[in-house]
């Protein structure tokens with residue numbers, strides 16, 4: 054159909070719907086007149102909202118607040134945008150928001166806002182039993198006799214006449230099955246108000262328009278919890294994330310809403326919904342506090358994706374949550390304090406290379422590992438990453454995550470190398486990433502952050518250094534619901550770790566573990582777990598001896614395709630053919646869910662050329678913000694952290710893992726390198742939802 058024709062058809066349908074709503078509104082008015090006990094304002098508002106029930110919305114009127122017989126909730130409206138908890142007002146003077154507070158006739162009415170927010174929390178509590186996230190709960194005041202559309206303290210204020218278009222304009226989050234289930238559930242929990250006995254009318258019946266539950270409906274089984282779970286899980290497989298993220302597993306919702314007396318941790322294997330819980334938690338906290346929330350990760354591109362997701366999921370709080378990478382935050386913070394540092398990665402690399410030549414390679418270090426990279430990591434993650442300032446400290450420090458034991462002579466040699474590196478950095482007047490974090494921590498310790506954050510949520514915490522975690526801890530301290538650390542040691546893609554106790558963070562009794570993988574097809578999950586099942590890993594609270602963890606899979610079909618090519622050219626030909634296979638026979642492309650992930654930047658450049666030559670559009674992960682784009686995403690394993698794709702292609706996937714084994718089969722440094730290579734590959738594999746393509750080239754005989 055041509056574009057104009059399609060638009061015309063849509064316009065005709067919208068007009069038809071509008072007329073139908075109008076007819077239903079008149080019918081609703083007539084029926085609402087029978088609600089003798091309700092006030093005039095409520096009757097009018099109910100009649101207006103009733104018209105929505107023709108399109109699948111559900112309306113509960115005048116309900117008892119559970120646990121009381123005197124208090125009532127005017128209305129609960131459940132529709133595609135969520136659950137609206139409604140307080141109807143008939144004020145003589147028009148409501149006004151002045152200085153962020155609700156007023157009427159010049160008098161503040163904060164109490165009314167507080168009451169509605171409390172009531173919303175009660176509804177939220179009951180909705181959570183079905184797994185509904187707090188982001189779908191919407192406090193709403195409707196004013197009879199006034200026109201307005203504004204917000205105050207998380208509450209939307211609408212005039213009666215403004216309500217329908219405003220509600221229909223809200224972004225959809227709930228599907229019809231969920232609306233029906235939630236309505237049935239809330240009708241049971243919020244009984245009809247005993248003192249009013251409203252004669253609720255049945256909605257004008259049309260097959261597609263279920264009406265609000267009448268008096269008898271409360272007792273009927275209107276839903277089945279398993280149906281809700283099935284509807285939610287089923288929709289995951291086709292719907293874009295924001296459509297179904299409103300319903301989580303009830304255990305996840307309980308973590309989102311939990312009150313923690315101090316720093317807390319969410320852990321769990323790949324794909325178990327840790328980030329999802331983190332984002333919903335951010336929205337929940339934003340609704341409970343007036344301060345800002347900081348949501349931090351290590352990777353640079355992830356904040357963009359998370360920020361976009363959050364904006365679609367909890368638009369009302371989008372301005373309250375700051376998404377950033379740790380280094381960006383630290384640099385902005387230092388800039389704001391007038392601290393100037395010349396961060397220059399390539400000059401720092403050069404300084405290290407020279408330091409290695411003059412103070413590293415001829416000493417005892419090559420006995421353990423002759424590659425300078427190993428010792429650069431020792432400086433980055435152990436010495437500077439932990440903020441060590443003297444050889445005495447370094448002599449005795451535990452090095453969790455590093456498998457190679459160092460004798461005194463080795464530690465002294467590393468320290469010399471470190472001092473030489475620092476000297477060369479100082480001579481050049483440049484610094485490295487660790488210096489930025491160390492400077493920010495020093496600055497923050499001297500002059501605490503102002504204004505401070507209400508909460509800091511750290512995602513992928515296992516990739517931070519000890520200094521990074523200390524810095525974020527310093528922002529909120531040990532206050533209730535202040536610091537939340539989310540991560541999984543099995544997915545650490547950088548070497549060298551630390552324990553939370555090293556940072557002075559105690560989370561005893563404030564941890565939650567997620568165990569159900571919602572992302573990967575079972576066969577993909579099995580292949581990925583097999584790879585790391587023999588590897589111990591460090592998980593911030595202590596070592597974990599076994600890589601084979603308990604994970605429940607949510608079964609959906611998937612495929613692992615292994616391609617053993619004769620040579621590199623054959624390998625790349627087969628990769629391109631597999632990507633071209635994603636295009637349907639009618640020519641419609643489905644590249645939006647595809648990603649090619651590589652081990653190194655050199656590979657990235659190679660595959661960018663390869664794909665472009667084959668006429669396949671490419672979007673580098675540096676520029677990806679989570680929006681669906683008809684292009685293959687291309688990036689390194691590290692850049693893919695925290696992301697997911699329908700189809701993941703891993704060219705030469707086993708090259709690093711094999712090289713680590715062949716180069717140094719037995720020594721601890723080689724073992725450490727192999728484990729790290731396997732963990733990185735594991736992360737890349739677990740990005741795949743439905744298809745995992747594993748390319749290798751047969752080794753030359």
Ligand SMILES: Nc1ncnc2c1ncn2[C@@H]1O[C@H](COP(=O)(O)OP(=O)(O)OP(=O)(O)O)[C@@H](O)[C@H]1O
Pocket residue numbers: 285286289294298300301302305321322323324325326327328329330541544570571572694695696697739
């Ligand atoms: N209750 C749920 N029902 C259905 N899908 C869910 C649920 N919770 C999370 N998911 C989905 O599971 C996938 C993985 O979630 P998420 O990215 O939050 O996991 P994660 O534990 O942070 O993963 P990783 O550690 O591998 O980055 C996402 O597609 C997410 O939307």
